[in-house]
Amino acid sequence: MIRITSLGGSGEDSRNCFLIESDEANILLDCGVRREIADTATVYPALSREIAEKLNAVVISHGHEDHTAALPYLYELGYRGKIYASLKTIEVIPGYLRKWIRYVRDHEGTLPFDEENVEKLEYETIENYPFPIEYGRSGHMIGSLWYLFTLEGHRILYTGDLTYDGMVLKADKLPLMDTLIIDSAYASRSLSQYNQYLNLLNVARDTVSDGGMVLLPVPANGRGIDLFLYLSLRDLPVFAEENIVRNTEDLKNHLYWLRDPEIQPGEYYLINNENRQAILEEGIPGVYLFADGMMTSAISPLYFNAVKDSEKNIILITGHTARGTMANDLLSVLYRDENNISCRVAPLTIKVHPDEEDVETIIGFVKPHNVILFHSRREKAQELKKKLEEKGLRVICGPEEPLII
Ligand SMILES: [Zn+2]
Numbered sequence: 149m150i151r152i153t154s155l156g157g158s159g160e161d162s163r164n165c166f167l168i169e170s171d172e173a174n175i176l177l178d179c180g181v182r183r184e185i186a187d188t189a190t191v192y193p194a195l196s197r198e199i200a201e202k203l204n205a206v207v208i209s210h211g212h213e214d215h216t217a218a219l220p221y222l223y224e225l226g227y228r229g230k231i232y233a234s235l236k237t238i239e240v241i242p243g244y245l246r247k248w249i250r251y252v253r254d255h256e257g258t259l260p261f262d263e264e265n266v267e268k269l270e271y272e273t274i275e276n277y278p279f280p281i282e283y284g285r286s287g288h289m290i291g292s293l294w295y296l297f298t299l300e301g302h303r304i305l306y307t308g309d310l311t312y313d314g315m316v317l318k319a320d321k322l323p324l325m326d327t328l329i330i331d332s333a334y335a336s337r338s339l340s341q342y343n344q345y346l347n348l349l350n351v352a353r354d355t356v357s358d359g360g361m362v363l364l365p366v367p368a369n370g371r372g373i374d375l376f377l378y379l380s381l382r383d384l385p386v387f388a389e390e391n392i393v394r395n396t397e398d399l400k401n402h403l404y405w406l407r408d409p410e411i412q413p414g415e416y417y418l419i420n421n422e423n424r425q426a427i428l429e430e431g432i433p434g435v436y437l438f439a440d441g442m443m444t445s446a447i448s449p450l451y452f453n454a455v456k457d458s459e460k461n462i463i464l465i466t467g468h469t470a471r472g473t474m475a476n477d478l479l480s481v482l483y484r485d486e487n488n489i490s491c492r493v494a495p496l497t498i499k500v501h502p503d504e505e506d507v508e509t510i511i512g513f514v515k516p517h518n519v520i521l522f523h524s525r526r527e528k529a530q531e532l533k534k535k536l537e538e539k540g541l542r543v544i545c546g547p548e549e550p551l552i553i
């Protein structure tokens with residue numbers, strides 16, 4: 149018998165963590181947090197000592213905090229085994245863990261683990277995983293993988309975060325399986341990546357020709373690189389922070405993960421610690437990319453102050469924002485009114501996950517009997533769940549009910 153339990157992530161939009169129990173092995177898939185300051189039960193997956201002690205392996209899809217930052221907590225609960233992932237993911241996890249710890253400290257939260265645990269975690273590349281497994285690139289970030297586990301003759305696929313719509317990264321086709329645990333972060337939405345890019349370009353061109361500045365707070369990787377490459381190849385003045393530019397240059401060392409190994413940025417101005425202040429004070433019309441998607445780091449106030457007093461300027465929020473972060477606050481009209489913020493702020497999602505149609509299309513191709521939807525809140529996934537059930541699938545969206553096969 150196989151039992152799959154969502155310890156976080158299904159029926160909600162973060163702290164992704166799934167437990168697969170079987171006669172052959174007990175495996176934990178991802179171990180992430182909800183990026184908020186709240187009690188342990190809200191922020192961390194529903195792990196326990198009992199679970200930590202019976203695990204044979206932990207497998208990580210990619211580095212983001214909502215998939216990794218609870219690993220030191222798992223160690224605190226007694227897990228001493230290996231953590232398997234791609235080499236690239238293993239390289240970036242410690243940085244994401246430290247970023248999470250810093251965030252909690254800066255907001256006077258408490259950590260349910262010893263910080264030193266970060267150094268004690270033991271990683272192993274997925275090539276050395278000791279049970280039957282297949283995997284492929286998931287297109288979400290460099291190093292991100294989907295996994296196919298075969299347990300008791302049953303094929304279980306975990307997508308991790310998945311997209312086939314990235315400009316830069318390649319995603320491999322999924323194989324057939326019996327049970328699919330699928331990223332449905334944009335359930336209830338229909339997004340055309342092509343149109344989203346076009347909208348972005350139009351807003352950027354209009355703003356710049358009106359003499360305004362366009363702020364794009366983005367991650368230093370993934371969507372940040374996609375947007376940097378896209379915009380720098382258009383006829384627009386683009387200012388980009390050094391870390392985004394370096395990560396883009398670094399793509400040449402990761403050709404395996406790319407769609408097009410030849411891709412190169414166009415023209416841009418480099419921003420670094422030396423010139424940032426001066427450039428922002430000048431207020432030159434253009435698009436400004438800086439690596440801080442939720443605007444929580446020390447450089448964000450500099451950018452924000454440069455644009456906030458004129459409605460000619462716009463801040464475009466292209467990804468998920470957690471409650472309590474500046475990017476999230478700024479999306480509220482009330483917050484902007486109360487704080488006398490004149491610049492415009494708009495959400496403009498660039499896809500790094502599948503939308504509702506994508507999930508249906510994928511399911512049509514890979515023909516599972518059982519589906520666990522994750523990475524989207526229960527109310528957002530209801531319609532999708534109903535549609536899939538009407539097709540005769542067993543669908544789970546929420547933590548209460550484990551899937552027993
Ligand atoms: Zn992710």
Ligand SMILES: [Zn+2]
Nearest residue numbers: 212214215309
């Ligand atoms: Zn995620």
